[in-house]
Amino acid sequence: MENTKKDVQHEKIAKKGARIMIAAPQSGSGKTLITCALLQALKEKNYHLESFKCGPDYIDPMFHKTVLGISSRNLDPFFTEDSITRMLLSKGQDSRDLAVIEGVMGLYDGLGGIREEASSYALAKATNTPILLTVNARGIGRSLLALLSGFLQYDTAHLIKGVILNQTPSSFASVLAKEIEETFHIPVVASFPVRDDVRIESRHLGLVMPYELEDIQSRLKIASQVLCENANIEQILEIAKSAPKLEYDVESDIKHKITEKTIRIGVARDEAFCFYYEDNLDLLKSLGAKLIFFSPLHDDTLPKDLDGILFGGGYPELYLKELEENESMRNSVKSAIENKMPSLAECGGFMYLHDTIFDSEKKPYKMAGVIHACCMKKERLVRFGYLTLNSKTDSFLKKGETIRGHEFHYYDSEDNGECAIAKKPVGTKSWECVHAGSDHWWGFAHLSYYSNPKFAEKFAEACRSYKINKIAEKK
Numbered sequence: 001m002e003n004t005k006k007d008v009q010h011e012k013i014a015k016k017g018a019r020i021m022i023a024a025p026q027s028g029s030g031k032t033l034i035t036c037a038l039l040q041a042l043k044e045k046n047y048h049l050e051s052f053k054c055g056p057d058y059i060d061p062m063f064h065k066t067v068l069g070i071s072s073r074n075l076d077p078f079f080t081e082d083s084i085t086r087m088l089l090s091k092g093q094d095s096r097d098l099a100v101i102e103g104v105m106g107l108y109d110g111l112g113g114i115r116e117e118a119s120s121y122a123l124a125k126a127t128n129t130p131i132l133l134t135v136n137a138r139g140i141g142r143s144l145l146a147l148l149s150g151f152l153q154y155d156t157a158h159l160i161k162g163v164i165l166n167q168t169p170s171s172f173a174s175v176l177a178k179e180i181e182e183t184f185h186i187p188v189v190a191s192f193p194v195r196d197d198v199r200i201e202s203r204h205l206g207l208v209m210p211y212e213l214e215d216i217q218s219r220l221k222i223a224s225q226v227l228c229e230n231a232n233i234e235q236i237l238e239i240a241k242s243a244p245k246l247e248y249d250v251e252s253d254i255k256h257k258i259t260e261k262t263i264r265i266g267v268a269r270d271e272a273f274c275f276y277y278e279d280n281l282d283l284l285k286s287l288g289a290k291l292i293f294f295s296p297l298h299d300d301t302l303p304k305d306l307d308g309i310l311f312g313g314g315y316p317e318l319y320l321k322e323l324e325e326n327e328s329m330r331n332s333v334k335s336a337i338e339n340k341m342p343s344l345a346e347c348g349g350f351m352y353l354h355d356t357i358f359d360s361e362k363k364p365y366k367m368a369g370v371i372h373a374c375c376m377k378k379e380r381l382v383r384f385g386y387l388t389l390n391s392k393t394d395s396f397l398k399k400g401e402t403i404r405g406h407e408f409h410y411y412d413s414e415d416n417g418e419c420a421i422a423k424k425p426v427g428t429k430s431w432e433c434v435h436a437g438s439d440h441w442w443g444f445a446h447l448s449y450y451s452n453p454k455f456a457e458k459f460a461e462a463c464r465s466y467k468i469n470k471i472a473e474k475k
Helices: 031-044 059-068 082-090 120-127 143-154 170-184 216-229 233-241 278-286 320-325 327-338 348-352 453-474
Strands: 012-015 019-023 049-054 073-075 098-102 131-136 160-166 188-192 246-249 263-268 273-275 289-294 308-311 343-346 354-358 364-366 371-377 383-391 402-409 411-413 420-423 430-433 435-437 440-443
Touching: 012 082, 019 031, 019 120, 019 233, 031 049, 031 059, 031 098, 031 160, 031 188, 031 216, 031 233, 049 059, 059 216, 073 082, 073 278, 082 120, 082 246, 098 120, 120 131, 131 143, 143 160, 143 170, 160 170, 160 233, 170 188, 188 216, 188 233, 263 453, 273 348, 278 289, 278 453, 308 327, 308 348, 308 453, 320 327, 320 364, 343 348, 348 354, 348 411, 348 440
Parallel strands: 019 098, 019 131, 049 073, 049 098, 131 160, 160 188, 263 289, 263 308, 308 343, 343 440, 354 371
Antiparallel strands: 012 246, 354 364, 371 411, 383 402, 383 420, 420 430, 435 440
C-alpha cells in the first residue's frame, strides 16, 4: 500500500507481547486443527489468549472463537500498512498472555500466488512473529529434509523457530525429529498422528461452519489432548515469549472523539449472514455506533429506531426458502432503505437486497427487492482474491478515493453496479461494480475499513445525519 507520509517522523509506541504463528508449506497441511488444538491446550492451562487469522478468511476465526469464546480477528498485510497491522495485533496485548496467529495457504504464498506481499511470511515479518512450520509428513521420510531446507533458505528474517510434524505416527515422528534437529539445529516442538475422528471437513468456499459439525467442542478437546501428548508446550511458550516488542506509530492508533449522540446501526447476523471483520465492527463502535444485531432469518422486522443497516456476507444461498418466507423482514428492509436509511451490503448481504436469488437448480426465491435484478449461481468461481476499489462517484468515498477488499463467490448479479472500478493487485484486470450514493454502498467485495477509515467515518456521518433529520421531523 502506498505510504504518502513515509518521510514524516512520528512518535512511536512499543509493546512487549508473546506471540507465535502457525504456518505451513501449503494449504491442507492442518494449520486450523493444530491452531485450535494449541489454543484449547493453553486455555485449559488457564492462559489468557487471543487468536488471529492471516488474510481475509472468515471461517477459521469462527473455529478459534468456538475454542476461546472470544472474537478472533484478521490481520492482513494487503489491507493495512505495517504500522497499522502492528497496532491491530497489539490492541489487546496488555490483558493477554499470548497471541496465536494462524497463517494462510503456504508460508510464502502471497499476491497472485507468486509474490511475498500479503503472505503469511509478510505478516510474520511485519510483526516480527516467530513461526512454527506445520508440515504434513504423511507418506514422506528423509525427503522432508529437502523441503525444510528450502523453506529455511527462503526465511531471510530467520523467523522459523520450530517445526510441527502433522499426520505422523509418534514412533516415526521421533525418528524424523532427530534428523531435522541434527541437520538444521531447529526444534521439532510437536507431532500429531493420523486421526480421522478430529478432521475438519470442507466445502466449496472453505471449511464448513463450526456449528455445522457435530460435537465440535469434544473433537477439539480430543485434538488438544493428542497434541499435548506429543508436544513440548513449554518450548512452544518460550518461542512465543522470544518475540520482540511491537512498535507502531502513534497516529496508527486511530482515535475518534464522539461529541454527538450515539447512532444505532443494525447488523444482520445469523446463520445466513455471519462474515464480519471484528476490527471493522470495532471501528464503527469507536465512531459512536451502538451495534444492534438482528436476524433476517428469524426476526419479523428490523430493530426499532435504527439509524443505519449493515449486511455482511455469508451463505444466504443455503437459506433461500427461509429468507423468502420471512416476508415481513424483507418488507421492513426494503421500506427502511427506500426511506433513505444509510446501508452497507457486502457479498451475501448484497445478494439479499436483490429482487430474486436462484438456487443451484434454477428455482427463484424472492428477496428484499431493493436492487431490481437477480443473482444466479455460476459453474465456477466468478471472482476470487484481493482487489482495490476506486470510487467513480461521491458516496462513502469521494470520487477517486480507494478502499481495499476481497471477493470469493460462485454467484453473480445481473447488475453489479457501476459506481466503482475494481482492480486486481497483480495483472491488469479491472471491472465496474458497486451501487453507491450518499446513503448506500452495495457490492460483492468484502471491505477492510482500516484500509481507508474515511469510508467508515462517512457511513457513520450519514447515519448521524439520518438520525438528526428523523428527530427534526418528529418535532
